[in-house]
Amino acid sequence: PIPRNLIITPNDRFYIQQFQGISRVKAEEWQLSIGGLVENPITLTYNDILKRPRAEMMRTLECIGNPVGGNQIGNATWAGFWLNDLLDEVGIKPQAVRARFHAADGYETSVKLEWITQPGVLMAYEMNGEPLPEAHGFPLRIFMPGLYGQKMPKWITHIDFIDDDTHRGYWENKGWSDIASVKTNSQITIPTHIAHLPLTQNEITGIAYAGTRQITRVEIGVEHNDTLTWFEADEYIHGDSPQVWTQFYARWQPPESGSYTLLVRATDETGFTQTERARGLLEGSYPDGTDKIHNIVVMVG
Structure with missing residues (x-):
């Protein structure tokens, strides 16, 4: 673990x-x-x-x-x-x-x-x-x-x-923002992009951060064979303030071997949820930061 x-x-x-x-x-x-x-x-x-x-x-x-x-x-x-x-x-x-x-x-x-x-x-x-x-x-x-x-x-x-x-x-x-206030964002840190995972239960973890707003929910998306499903993380670790990132942990059992896209979206205490999917790995943030959805590809089996 x-x-x-x-x-x-x-x-x-x-x-x-x-x-x-x-x-x-x-x-x-x-x-x-x-x-x-x-x-x-x-x-x-x-x-x-x-x-x-x-x-x-x-x-x-x-x-x-x-x-x-x-x-x-x-x-x-x-x-x-x-x-x-x-x-x-x-x-x-x-x-x-x-x-x-x-x-x-x-x-x-x-x-x-x-x-x-x-x-x-x-x-x-x-x-x-x-x-x-x-x-x-x-x-x-x-x-x-x-x-x-x-x-x-x-x-x-x-x-x-x-x-x-x-x-x-x-x-x-x-051209960068004059306000420059933190947007709600999240990312998967384990597994990494193009990782090879066993056909057993795997753990997905990462961080979510929203400046002064508390992260209240993190969901993992699994996309396979043109079907995308979301489920909530199993566990969270919060700091002493919303100004500390939230760490999330989720257990995932892939149903079969193959290629999967894993996504993550966070919701903050205002009710805002990330909705727009990033077009690629490391998509830019100009001019005012980004709240786009992080996604990676993993190989199972």
Whole structure:
């Protein structure tokens, strides 16, 4: 049987995405400045952030460019400090409508205020019990519940509150979504595409994720001889929050040898269910992420 523990993605296997290489930031030279339309601008050093009250959370992170069934998604335990406490100290002025982020690598993006002022926004300096690796944003990155990684810069150096609601960042100016909120998605991780399975009971497992929405149901589809049937997964493992992926497990007994297509669809707490089938393996996600149905082919017997 496949182990039933909640999977933590090791740091060296966690996906990496950046727009122009990995920044090498020296902790002693780095600063985080929060300014713009605030009452009390502030600049913090690395030692300053380490002195703030510590917070820790397990969270899943996904790239908006993650294709159907792709590996640009991971789950880790992150530690740092809650941003809301710091925002209370700086005092956002009423005319501010967006928060603009700037990072040490030159990356820039922005979000509407409701994303950065919501509960659970973490400024992370640790990943899986270790200082944030360079490739994952050392010395600091931001996490905002419900968003793809595009909106949560690594190597962050500036947060400025602005009254310009038309501001768009690097990826947004290339046509990617300005909202970039996570879509409900799922994928089969075992078996893999073109796997050969025995003509006995097999176990199908995978992950489902919907940002801040809880996954409530996962179904497996089996297509054989032009007939498609669906059945619900037998078992689920949830994290301490909907912001952690749900792992699903299903037992399947193929009736005969041959080629089968296996599909997976998830339903979230709003009642939304994935409906559109991906046209091929690793179908793209431009411009706003994807909720298309992952499907693979396996050979039985």
